[in-house]
Amino acid sequence: MGFEQEAFDELATKVWCHKSAMQREVTRGSHGEHFVIRQLAVHGAMTPSQIADALRVSSGRVSTVLSALEKKGMIVRESDPDDRRVVHVRLTRDGETTARRDMEEMRSAVCWIFSQMGERRTREFVDLSREFMTYMSICRPGESRPTAEEVRKAFEQ
Template sequence: MGFEQDAVSELWRTAWCHRSDMQRELTRGAQGEMFAIRQLAHHGTMTPSQLAAALNATSGRISTLLSSMEKKGLITRETDPDDRRVVLVNLTDAGRERGRKDMEEMRDAVCWIFSQMGERRTREFVDLTREFMTYMSICKPGQPRPTAEEVRKAFERRE
């Protein structure tokens, strides 16, 4: 096994098998609320189908999620006045505030982590993450790997 296979195994073990308390907290009680709030905050009004596609969730899961969020006062669901078959989902003020608080808490936690890593290692991490994500953006499963020209163009767009 080459270094690439070892690195993939280590990355998967680190990222998915040894999840942090913060990662577990994000996915446990809220069961997708944070992600739905972020989608609605970023895109505005959405239909349940659009949310399901964005969150890669089933319509049943989205229905359950939206019911829970509506009970908590985080969203409203209204019938589209132009097409009564369509339901429109919007964030409430409480939902926007929850999203703001969640992001602030996460930002504070990551800032603390970076303070522990130090400036040099943090900048290296951010640079390497940006490079990794650029490669990820052009490497599609089931398709040929990008050419040197496609890689060059992707990195030019990044700058």
């Protein structure tokens, strides 16, 4: 087994398959609500189908989450004045407050982790994560591997 397979096995069994305490806390009982709130906080008003596409979930799943958030007073759904068939979802003040609080808590926790890792290792981690995500953005399972030209273009962006 080469280093590539060993690295994959380590990621699959020890990183991707085990949620950290932070990940469990973010997702506990929310059924995707935090992700919808964050999406709306970052991008502003969106249609339910745009939210579903962004989160890669079904429209039914988004509808369920939006109903729960609406009951909690975190979002409102508004008809588009130019096309009554289109609905836009936006955060309420409570939703914006929740989004800011959640993002600040996450930022604080991640900054603490980085302080434990130290500057050199943190910068190295961020650089390697950026590189890894660039490769992930152009390499899809079941498709041919990117050419050297496609790799070059991806890193130029």
